[in-house]
Amino acid sequence: MESGHAQTNVPKVVLTQTVVENDKQVIMSQNRFSNTPIVEGKLINYEVPQCFAIYGGQSTELVDSHVVASTSAAMIITVVLEGSLTFGYDELEFTIDGNTQPEAILVNLTQAASFHRGIEKHNRLLKVNLLFHSQWVMSRLSELGDPFSFTSQHLSYVRSQVSPKMRELVLSILQCEQPQCFSTRLKIESLALQVVEEMFDHLPDSTSQYDQSALPSAISSRIEDVLNYIERHLKQTLTIDCIAAHFSMSSSNLQRVFRSHVGITINSYIRQRRLRLAKHNLEKGLVTITEAAYEAGYNHPANFTIAFKKAFGIPPAKVVKT
Structure with missing residues (x-):
């Protein structure tokens, strides 16, 4: 027998779009809310196709909602400096309270997965996401003789506190304007790679030699x-x-x-x-x-x-x- 109605105060949003209104970026829902803003603030969204993407910023969430999307195979770093964030991939779910303890989470997806994220009205969030596509990661690991086994396991993850250096790197990324020229692109990409370096310092050492058959x-x-x-x-x-x-x-x-x-x-x-x-x-x-x-x-x-x-x-x- 079917249960009652789904919660009406936490609607699901499947598609979103970022627009600029009055010198601030606004994320608009395109599903159950018709052109209704759900998040606003100073946001960054930078992508190198088939390589990596950087997105995040300082934002205020305007409604109680839940975003559902799809993501491709990738290695994803989420760093929360302020505010609370609940998110996950398939059955994997994380909650970070950046006001209590800023935290970074690295998740590895060896295949496509469903992404879900909660949005809480009045929540002020300061975060950044770095997404590195699987082929970008594997192209670099192929040159190594003893890489991290972490990268071959679907839904493997590492949580760590935010070091002073990582906090400085993330704030530098968020202070960047949307890259418009070669030098600003180099700057933000360099900062992103330094965050990866910091995060990989928290990975356990590999316990076995790299299996070349795992290469795509x-x-x-x-x-x-x-x-x-x-x-x-x-x-x-x-x-x-x-x-x-x-x-x-x-x-x-x-x-x-x-x-x-x-x-x-x-x-x-x-x-x-x-x-x-x-x-x-x-x-x-x-x-x-x-x-x-x-x-x-x-x-x-x-x-x-x-x-x-x-x-x-x-x-x-x-x-x-x-």
Whole structure:
């Protein structure tokens, strides 16, 4: 039997957009709030495609909400100097109270994952996120004979207090204007790499030699791109033919290569990812069972309940947040 309504005071936001209003950046929701601001402040958003991205700033959260998005395979550093932040990837979840103890968290994603983040009205946040794409990381590790095993484990993470040097580096990043020329780009990229260096000092030493077979081949890199594409389009219609066409592959070849690397069929993978996302949203009270069923691609809640129970051993009503 379906549970009651999802929490209406903490709506889910799937898409956001940053705009400039009166010399300040505003993050606008594009889902349940129609063009409603959810965060405002002095924000930075800098990206080198297929390499890394820097985003964050000093902001004030304007509503109680919850952001759900997808992220590709990457190594991600989150540093919170002030304010509180609750966020996570798939089932992994963190809470940082920067007012009590500034903290940095490094998370490694070897495959695409669902990102979720809470937004709390009146929360003033000072933070930065550094995202380094998987291929950027692996291209550097391939030159090492004894790298950190951390980078080969999905959802591995390290938490650490913010050292005085890291705090200084993060504040320097946040004081940078949006890079517009070569020298300012070099400056912010140099600061970001120094943060990575500081964070990696907290990683445990590798206990085994590097397995060269773990390096992505041209094919496995292509499959990583396929996984990321699927993650970004989970809420849309996904067929093997449309995915194959997007990557200029035949459907039969895509299915064969995908199964050899992932271990299951594309349709099975899509179904698993949608069910896992539905489970997370139900646990957070973001959707009703009917909404979760629809978002997971099931036209009838009864069919969704059967698939959910088969995947997790319990019916969806057991995980609904009340």
